[in-house]
Amino acid sequence: MNPSSTKQPQATDLTIHSDDIVAPGKSWDNVIQRGGVLRIIDLHGQQGVDFLCYNAKMTDERYHAPNTIKAAQSIHITNGSVLYSDYANPLMSVISDTTAGRHDTIAGCCSSWSNEMLYGVADVPGCRENFLGALEKYGMGWTDIVPNINFFCKVPVYADGSTADSVFVTGPSTAGDYIELEAQMDVLAVISNCPQINNPCNSGDPTEIQVKVYTPNANG
Ligand SMILES: [Zn+2]
Incomplete structure (x- = not known):
């Protein structure tokens, strides 16, 4: 049984455009028309996306x-957050979030270069390489x-400006948690399902995610 099924809304009022499983270490990309919704489901919990x-x-x-x-007056993304562009236009807005609202905006992606710098491991590609491929x-x-x-x-920042020793700490999501983003213009969305095992962003065990794109039906 899909572990996410108990948390997700019923699909009867939706037109599904795509529905994909993305393995850890793989990327996903798609153009989402204005009004379309991207649902990212953390199928097993504690998986960085x-x-x-x-x-x-x-x-x-x-x-x-x-x-x-600056628009959110917060470094955390959660329900109601708007993702703004460098032209200060809304790209996407968060319309639902079943987690504790601790999505990170500051720590960026892992890469072969940062893995060597931070963890001393050579030739271990990460999310930057995934983004490049997509x-x-x-x-x-x-x-x-x-x-x-x-x-x-989850990337805590303490009162003195410091971060956790590993920057990332174990995330708050559990199996089936999801976030939904509505496109405010036609957007190209790109995902890397993070393969990192050298910090707790995937709790040491990267797992698959589910990515859906849908449009709410007019009578839904
Ligand atoms: Zn990563």
Whole structure:
């Protein structure tokens, strides 16, 4: 039985455009039309999901963490948060969030380079490499990757400005938790399902996620 089934709303009022399982270490990408909804389901809990989004019609416009943080007056993404672009336009808005609202905006993605810097492991690719692979098909590359959102990740910042020793601590999500984002313009959404095992962002055991794109039916 799908462990997420008890937490998800019924699908009778939705038109499903895509429904994919993404293994840890794999990427996902899609263009979502304005009004479409992206649902990211943490099937097994405590799984970090790295996320970027762009204006699909002009990808120079993309997610901008500082504008998002300033608008929310918070470094955490949760229900009601709006993801703003570098042009200060709304890209997507969070319409539901079953977690404790601790999605991270500041710690960015892992990469082969940061894995060597932080953990002393060589040639261990991460989310940056996943993003690069996904963006390639849109003619995009290295300079198109900006500081991303880490869904289902907890990055505490203490009163003196310090972080946890491992920066990430174990996330709050449990099996079947999900977040839903509604596209406020046509967006290119890109996900890396994080393979990291050197810090607790995936609680040491990266697992698959489910990614759905749907449109609410007019009479729904
Ligand atoms: Zn990662």
